[in-house]
Amino acid sequence: MQWSLYLLILMGQCCFFTCCLYEYHFIAENKSWYEAQRYCREKYTDLAKVFDMTDMSRLRNSTQNQGEAWIGLNNTGGNRTWHWSLPGVEYIHNDSSWNLNGRTEPGPGNCVRKRDKLVDVSCDRTMWFICYDEMKKDSKTLYLITTFMNWTQAQNYCRSYYTDLASGLDQVDGEEMKTLFIGRTMSVWMGLFRDSWRWLDGSDFSFRYWDMELFNDEQSNKTCAMTLLNRSGKWSSDECDKEKPFFCYDDKLILIKENKTWEEALDYCRESHRGLVSITNPYQQRWAEVRAKNASSPFVWLGLRYACTLNLWFWVNDKLVCYEKWSSEGKTEDCGRAVGMMRGGPYEWVSQRDNKKYNFVCFK
Ligand SMILES: *[C@@H]1O[C@H](CO)[C@@H](O)[C@H](O)[C@H]1NC(C)=O
Ligand SMILES: *[C@@H]1O[C@H](CO)[C@@H](O)[C@H](O)[C@H]1NC(C)=O
Ligand SMILES: *[C@@H]1O[C@H](CO)[C@@H](O)[C@H](O)[C@H]1NC(C)=O
Ligand SMILES: *[C@@H]1O[C@H](CO)[C@@H](O)[C@H](O)[C@H]1NC(C)=O
Ligand SMILES: *[C@@H]1O[C@H](CO)[C@@H](O)[C@H](O)[C@H]1NC(C)=O
Ligand SMILES: *[C@@H]1O[C@H](CO)[C@@H](O)[C@H](O)[C@H]1NC(C)=O
Ligand SMILES: *[C@@H]1O[C@H](CO)[C@@H](O)[C@H](O)[C@H]1NC(C)=O
Ligand SMILES: *[C@@H]1O[C@H](CO)[C@@H](O)[C@H](O)[C@H]1NC(C)=O
Ligand SMILES: *[C@@H]1O[C@H](CO)[C@@H](O)[C@H](O)[C@H]1NC(C)=O
Ligand SMILES: *[C@@H]1O[C@H](CO)[C@@H](O)[C@H](O)[C@H]1NC(C)=O
Numbered sequence: 001m002q003w004s005l006y007l008l009i010l011m012g013q014c015c016f017f018t019c020c021l022y023e024y025h026f027i028a029e030n031k032s033w034y035e036a037q038r039y040c041r042e043k044y045t046d047l048a049k050v051f052d053m054t055d056m057s058r059l060r061n062s063t064q065n066q067g068e069a070w071i072g073l074n075n076t077g078g079n080r081t082w083h084w085s086l087p088g089v090e091y092i093h094n095d096s097s098w099n100l101n102g103r104t105e106p107g108p109g110n111c112v113r114k115r116d117k118l119v120d121v122s123c124d125r126t127m128w129f130i131c132y133d134e135m136k137k138d139s140k141t142l143y144l145i146t147t148f149m150n151w152t153q154a155q156n157y158c159r160s161y162y163t164d165l166a167s168g169l170d171q172v173d174g175e176e177m178k179t180l181f182i183g184r185t186m187s188v189w190m191g192l193f194r195d196s197w198r199w200l201d202g203s204d205f206s207f208r209y210w211d212m213e214l215f216n217d218e219q220s221n222k223t224c225a226m227t228l229l230n231r232s233g234k235w236s237s238d239e240c241d242k243e244k245p246f247f248c249y250d251d252k253l254i255l256i257k258e259n260k261t262w263e264e265a266l267d268y269c270r271e272s273h274r275g276l277v278s279i280t281n282p283y284q285q286r287w288a289e290v291r292a293k294n295a296s297s298p299f300v301w302l303g304l305r306y307a308c309t310l311n312l313w314f315w316v317n318d319k320l321v322c323y324e325k326w327s328s329e330g331k332t333e334d335c336g337r338a339v340g341m342m343r344g345g346p347y348e349w350v351s352q353r354d355n356k357k358y359n360f361v362c363f364k
Contacts, residue, residue, distance in 0.1 A: 021251075021252055021253060021284060021287050022045070022249045022250060022251050022252050023249065023250045023252060024048055024058060024059045024062040024247055024248070024249055024250075025044060025062065025247065025248045025249070025250060026062050026063035026065060026069065026245065026246075026247055027039065027040075027245060027246050027247070027248060028063075028065065028245050029245060030243035030244060030245060031070075031243055031244070031245075031246060032240060032241045032242065032243055033047075033070050033074070033224040033240040033241075033242075033244075033246075034240060034241075035243075036070050036244075036246035037072070037200065039246075039248070040072075040246070040248035040249075043248065044248040044249060044250040044251075045248070045249055045250050045251040046072055046200055046201055046248065046249065047070060047071060047072030047200055047246060047247065047248060047249075048071045048072055048246075048247035048248060048249045049071070049072050049073070049199045049200070049201065049203060049205060049249060050071065050205065050207055050209070051087055051088075051205050051207055051283060052087040052088075052207050053159070053207075053209075055207075056207075056209060056233055059071075059227065059233065059247055060227075060229060060232075060233045062247070063229070063247075065229055065245065066229050066230050067229060067230065067244075067245065068226045068227070068228055068229070068230075068236075068238070068244050068245075069226055069227055069229060069244055069245045069246050069247055070224060070225070070226050070244050070245075070246035070247070071225050071226060071227050071235070071246070071247055072199055072200040072201070072225075072249075073197050073198065073199055073200070073224075073225035073235075074197065074198065074200070074223055074224045074225065074240070075196050075197055075198075075223035075224075075225075075237070076196045076197070076198050077196065077220075077223065078196055079196055080110065080194040080195055080196045081194055081195075081196075081204075082192060082193070082194045083192070083193060083194065083195070083204070083206035084167035084168055084191055084192055084206055085155055085158075085164050085165045085167050085191030085192070085193065085206065086132060086163065086164040086165070086167035086168065086191055086206075087164075087205065087206060087207050087283070088281070088282055088283045089167045089168040089206070090204065091192075091204075091206075092169070094169060097117060097118050097169055097172065097173055098117055098118045098119070099115075099116065099117035099118065099119055102115070102117065102119040103119060103120070103121070104119075104121075105121060105122060108120055109121040109122045109123065110122070110123055110193055110194050110195065111123035111125075111151040111189065111192070111193050112189070112190050112192035112193065113125075113127060113187045113188060113189055113190065114130075114172060114177075114187070114188055114190050115185070115186070115187045118172070118190065118192065119187075120194075123150060123151040123152065123193065124150050124151075125150065125151075126148040126149055126150050126153075127148060127149075127187055127188060127189055128144065128145060128146050128147065128148065128186060128187075128188045128189070129144075129145050129149065129154040129157075129158070129165060129188050129189035129190075130142055130143065130144055130145070130165070130166040130177070130180065130188050130189070130190065131143045131145055131157070131158035131161065131162035131163070131164070131165060131166065132158070132162060132163050132164055132165065132166045132167060132171055132191070133162040133163050134163040135163075140176075141171070141176060142166055142171065142176050142177060142180060143162060144180050144188065145157065145158075149189075151189055151193065152210075152212050154189045155191065158191075164191055165189060165190060165191025166190050166191050167190070167191035167192070172190055172192075195208070195217070197225065208235070209227075209233070209234055209235050210234065210235050210236070211228060211231055211234035211235060211236050214228070214231070214234075214236045215235065215236045215237060219237070221239050222237040222238050222239055223237065223239075223240060224237060224238060224239070224240040225237050226238055226244060227247070250364075251364070252274075252363055252364045253277060253287060253288060253291050253361055253362070253363065253364065254273065254291070254361065254362050254364050255291040255292070255294055255295060255300065255359060255360075255361050256268065256269075256359060256360050256361070256362060257294070257295065257296050257359050258359065259296075259297055259357035259358060259359060260301075260357055260358070260360065261354060261355050261356065261357055262301050262305070262338040262352075262354035262355075262356075263354060265301045265358075265360035266303070266316060268360075268362070269303075269360065269362035269363070272362070273362040273363055273364050274362070274363040274364065275303060275316065275317060275362065275363050276301065276302065276303030276316055276360060276361070276362060276363075277302055277303055277360075277361040277362065277363055278302070278303050278304070278315040278316070278317050278319055279302060279304075279323060279325075280315075280319055280322055280323050281322075281323050282323060284323075285323070285325055285347070288302070288341065288347075288361055289341075289347045291361045292341050292342070292343050292344075292347060292361070293343065293344070295343045295358075295359040296359060297343065297357070297358040297359045298342070298343055298358075299340030299341060299342060299343060299350065299352065299356075299358045300340060300341050300343065300358055300359045300360055300361055301338060301339070301340055301358050301359070301360035301361070302338075302339045302340070302341055302349070302360075302361070303315050303316040303317065304316075304321070304338065304339040304349070305337070305338045305339070305354070306333055306334065306335070306336075306337040306338070306351065308334075308335040308336075311333070313333075313339075324349070325341075325347070325348055325349050326348060326349050326350075327342070327346075327348035327349065327350050330348060330349055330350035330351055331349075331351055332351040333351070334351070336353060336354050336355070337351045337352065337353065337354060338351075338352060338354040339351055339352065340352045340356075340358055
């Protein structure tokens with residue numbers, strides 16, 4: 001009885017611990033985009049990057065300012081790459097999903113519709129679309145919306161009422177999608193677009209928050225992105241040598257290149273920083289992988305331990321395991337076990353005796 005109550009409490013805290021990977025800092029000095037970048041790299045990590053709407057909200061909350069401010073996104077000038085609309089889903093090209101001869105209009109389009117397969121079309125076309133809902137009510141995740149909208153409107157609609165436009169080949173080519181097409185011949189928007197904007201550190205974050213009334217992707221000399229705090233933080237672009245305030249971000253994960261047992265690592269992180277790292281979603285996993293690369297030991301400790309008395313894995317920050325990346329033979333459940341992430345690809349988790357000595361990753 002008591003245990004199940006305890007479990008219930010833990011369950012309530014499941015997932016989405018997104019706060020501590022990086023921190024935003026608003027700098028109220030007027031600088032060109034390039035000077036702003038130099039400043040951020042000296043004092044923090046870099047100009048701010050934004051992963052999703054939660055990040056956007058944190059960014060806005062970090063200042064009272066209501067003007068314009070640079071963020072770390074600029075235009076590479078023409079070379080467009082594909083992104084899924086849903087943050088964190090990586091685009092991997094697969095010819096068999098596309099109908100490359102299916103274009104009904106000249107020239108390449110920057111948004112994608114699906115009939116049998118994917119075809120790129122102009123984003124200002126209007127058509128029905130399919131939203132993805134992460135809540136999985138009655139195990140349903142995809143919803144056909146039979147209202148005509150252009151791609152941006154469709155994306156806004158899905159982000160307001162569901163999670164996002166359908167994203168990733170698992171959704172786009174999956175069984176649930178096929179059932180939506182049964183008995184219908186239709187072309188519908190998918191959450192796939194391409195643009196020539198890139199984050200400064202090369203991360204392939206796909207989140208975009210353009211203010212469509214003020215932003216024009218074709219204005220060739222406005223190649224640096226800014227947020228309009230005045231307009232819910234939506235983005236526009238300007239000439240890079242204009243001087244504006246800006247946002248930096250500060251990386252909150254740090255690799256400690258010392259070999260320690262799991263307990264020692266835990267103590268070290270708690271004393272010198274804010275604790276051993278927890279990973280509750282694929283995005284945090286990728287973030288931690290970048291640190292793990294530089295380790296001098298074959299594994300790096302994570303803040304995940306096996307609670308012998310409860311027969312349960314849990315994170316030292318009291319979160320249950322909602323996201324997992326065990327190696328196929330790596331999930332040995334035994335007393336005195338904690339988890340090390342591999343130093344190199346595929347960066348999987350392997351249960352280890354906690355008296356082994358490895359490098360580790362702390363929250364700063
Ligand atoms: C930055 O420039 C704006 C407009 O050019 C000005 O109103 C503001 O006072 C300046 N801020 C600082 C900190 O110099
Ligand atoms: C930002 O501030 C608003 C209002 O104070 C609050 O509702 C929201 O949760 C905050 N967002 C984040 C990510 O902290
Ligand atoms: C806020 O937005 C309005 C129009 O939306 C604009 O006229 C005004 O200059 C903006 N204020 C600042 C501080 O940027
Ligand atoms: C975007 O910013 C990067 C980093 O400062 C720079 O190397 C690149 O030239 C910029 N792109 C354009 C088109 O200015
Ligand atoms: C365009 O981008 C792709 C992927 O980022 C890269 O492989 C390719 O070399 C780029 N092409 C040009 C002309 O810059
Ligand atoms: C592409 O998709 C097809 C059919 O869905 C699949 O059989 C194939 O393995 C995929 N290819 C790659 C490289 O992922
Ligand atoms: C989509 O429609 C909205 C509202 O009519 C418009 O502001 C926006 O520019 C359109 N977007 C595209 C890509 O055509
Ligand atoms: C950028 O383009 C606008 C309109 O085309 C023009 O007025 C402005 O002078 C240009 N700026 C630069 C720096 O070339
Ligand atoms: C990893 O180490 C290399 C060389 O020592 C360094 O340039 C790089 O910044 C390090 N990366 C991280 C994420 O610490
Ligand atoms: C940590 O241990 C590994 C072997 O597991 C060793 O190769 C590495 O040099 C050690 N690193 C440090 C900083 O002592």
